[in-house]
Amino acid sequence: QIMIELPYIFIQTIIYGVIVYAMIGFEWTVAKFFWYLFFMYFTLLYFTLYGMMTVAVTPNHSIAAIVSSAFYAVWNLFSGFIVPKTRMPVWWRWYYYICPISWTLYGLIASQFGDLQDKLETHETVEEFIESFFDFKYDFVGYVAVILVGISVVFLFIFAYSIKAFNFQKR
Numbered sequence: 001q002i003m004i005e006l007p008y009i010f011i012q013t014i015i016y017g018v019i020v021y022a023m024i025g026f027e028w029t030v031a032k033f034f035w036y037l038f039f040m041y042f043t044l045l046y047f048t049l050y051g052m053m054t055v056a057v058t059p060n061h062s063i064a065a066i067v068s069s070a071f072y073a074v075w076n077l078f079s080g081f082i083v084p085k086t087r088m089p090v091w092w093r094w095y096y097y098i099c100p101i102s103w104t105l106y107g108l109i110a111s112q113f114g115d116l117q118d119k120l121e122t123h124e125t126v127e128e129f130i131e132s133f134f135d136f137k138y139d140f141v142g143y144v145a146v147i148l149v150g151i152s153v154v155f156l157f158i159f160a161y162s163i164k165a166f167n168f169q170k171r
Helices: 002-026 030-057 061-079 090-098 100-114 124-134 138-165
Strands: none
Touching: 002 030, 030 061, 030 100, 030 138, 061 090, 061 100, 100 124, 100 138
């Protein structure tokens, strides 16, 4: 069932990626553009797989919608977008590390801005600011890519196992 989603998400990523990349005004380099497409593809993929997984794990689509929306709210809270990791209390950071959206933000910000040497008003470079404020390192982008692929694979395997193992039919 997932095989039909892969090309569909890829086409969706290409269309969305070209339009949004141009509108945001990111630097047009081949490496940065393909990193952007990679992170957007796997973000759309893990959201799709997460939705499929929740439908497979729960008895009906109504409960799946409730479970999904609860997790989406928590993911947004701990993604590092509202409160960056460096400002989070230490006892909450474990959730930051298991939150898929935090890895997407890490990959997008570090791949697009992590190597910029432009000076800010504070006389630090963009790269230094991103490393000090967000704790994002440009050299870690490859590992972030592997983590996002891993998250997608985990959601895929949980979906596949749930479809096979769970049976919510009443007899």
